[in-house]
Amino acid sequence: xxxxxxxxxxxxxxxxxxxxxxxxxxxxxxxxxxxxxxxxxxxxxxxxxxxxxxxxxxxxxxxxxxxxxxxxxxxxxxxxxxxxxxxxxxxxxxxxxxxxxxxxxxxxxxxxxxxxxxxxxxxxxxxxxxxxxxxxxxxxxxxxxxxxxxxxxxxxxxxxxxxxxxxxxxxxxxxxxxxxxxxxxxxxxxxxxxxxxxxxxxxxxxxxxxxxxxxxxxxxxxxxxxxxxxxxxxxxxxxxxxxxxxxxxxxxxxxxxxxxxxxxxxxxxxxxxxxxxx
Numbered sequence: 555x556x557x558x559x560x561x562x563x564x565x566x567x568x569x570x571x572x573x574x575x576x577x578x579x580x581x582x583x584x585x586x587x588x589x590x591x592x593x594x595x596x597x598x599x600x601x602x603x604x605x606x607x608x609x610x611x612x613x614x615x616x617x618x619x620x621x622x623x624x625x626x627x628x629x630x631x632x633x634x635x636x637x638x639x640x641x642x643x644x645x646x647x648x649x650x651x652x653x654x655x656x657x658x659x660x661x662x663x664x665x666x667x668x669x670x671x672x673x674x675x676x677x678x679x680x681x682x683x684x685x686x687x688x689x690x691x692x693x694x695x696x697x698x699x700x701x702x703x704x705x706x707x708x709x710x711x712x713x714x715x716x717x718x719x720x721x722x723x724x725x726x727x728x729x730x731x732x733x734x735x736x737x738x739x740x741x742x743x744x745x746x747x748x749x750x751x752x753x754x755x756x757x758x759x760x761x762x763x764x765x766x767x768x769x770x771x772x773x774x775x776x777x778x779x780x781x782x783x784x785x786x787x788x789x790x791x792x793x794x795x796x797x798x799x800x801x802x803x804x805x806x807x808x809x810x811x812x813x814x815x816x817x818x819x820x821x822x823x824x825x826x827x828x829x830x831x832x
Contacts, residue, residue, distance in 0.1 A: 560606045564702055569608065576609045583621035595623050602629040602652040602669070607659075615659040625661060626777050627652050630671035633753060635696035635708050640679060640689060640751045644671040646739025646763055653771055664774040668767055672783040672790050673712040674728075674754040676721065681749065688744035688751065689735060712783030713790065721750070728752035734759060739766070757793035764797035764807050 560569065586596060598618070601607055610618070619625070629649035633641050642648055653666055682691035694707045711718060717725050728743035732752060735742055741759050743752040768776060776794060784790045800807035 560601075560608075562702070566701065576611070576614060579609055580614055580617035580621070583618060587621040596621065597624055597626055598622055599626040599628055599669075600656070602627055602632055602649070603634075604651070604655045607655060610656065610659055612659050615656065615661050619661060619665055622665075624665045624667055624774055625656060626667045627656060627669055628779070629653070629669045630673075630779065631675075633675060633677065635677075635704055636702075637677075637696070638693055640677065640691045640693060640742075640744070641753075642689075642735065642738050642740030642742060643675045643753045644669075644740065644755050645735070645753075646759070646766055648738070648740075649763060650767055650771070653767065653773060657771075663772045666773045667775040667777050668763065668773055670760055670763075670776065670778040670790070670794055671755060672778055672780060673710050673715075674725070674752065675710045676708065676724075676750050676752050678707040679744070679749045679751050682744060682746075685744070685746055689738060689742065691744065691751065693751070694749075713787070714783050714785045724748050724750050725752065728754075739763075755790075757789055758809075760790060760793040761797050761800075761807050761809055764800055765809070768797065768801055 561567075561572075583596070583598075590596065600610065627649075629652045630644040632645065632648040632652070633643040649668060653663075653668065656666055657663060677696060678694045679688075680692040680694060682688045694705075696705055696708050697703065698705060709718070709721065724745045724747075727745055732741045732743035732754075734740070739759070739762065741754055741756055744750070745752070767773065776798065778784070778791065778794060781791065797807055799805065
């Protein structure tokens with residue numbers, strides 16, 4: 555990916571050979587803005603993991619945002635094959651850290667959009683020492699040490715996909731027995747019989763992010779990857795829409811009194827209200 559490093563081939567073409575892109579990326583965006591004009595919407599999807607944000611520094615982020623209308627923060631795939639322990643791939647606290655990392659680098663909150671994932675991920679693990687606390691459990695080796703290639707020990711599928719037969723029984727158990735991690739903020743399930751860790755966000759987990767992140771961090775909006783991935787039921791999209799309505803209307807997001815709005819109208823609520831009243 556231009557300007558970000560840590561691409562698919564990062565073991566073959568090291569980041570040191572792409573360092574020039576860090577300064578080139580804002581210059582490219584500046585030229586795009588000049589050619590397209592001020593009335594065109596220009597955005598970028600940007601990494602959710604801090605280890606992938608080498609192009610987004612306190613120096614470059616203000617320059618980048620001089621040319622862009624907003625950043626779509628990909629707060630998903632926060633667990634990938636470069637990890638060695640289980641964690642939530644789109645958890646609330648991981649999402650918070652992603653947004654905060656851009657704010658710390660100079661991004662105004664109202665120029666950040668939070669990404670939601672309309673898909674499920676799994677990784678194979680070693681034996682978890684504590685079957686009751688499987689966050690942080692050692693994974694199996696997920697990528698080739700020399701090439702970075704996928705070892706076939708992790709996978710994903712969207713809600714629109716047919717569930718792969720080789721994981722169907724395990725996924726059924728995850729749907730039935732999965733639970734919400736109040737500390738990290740995400741649904742998970744460790745299938746002890748297959749040493750398989752599942753991480754996903756059902757509608758309830760999506761709704762929780764609206765008061766905790768969209769409202770309380772005053773960010774500008776939300777998006778999802780992707781619309782087709784939630785067909786044909788669209789229950790996750792419905793949850794996102796319900797969360798947007800909660801921001802617009804100052805409701806309780808369908809989660810009870812503890813999630814009621816705080817204080818005066820936030821930047822996020824204003825942004826959502828103004829956008830939908832256009």
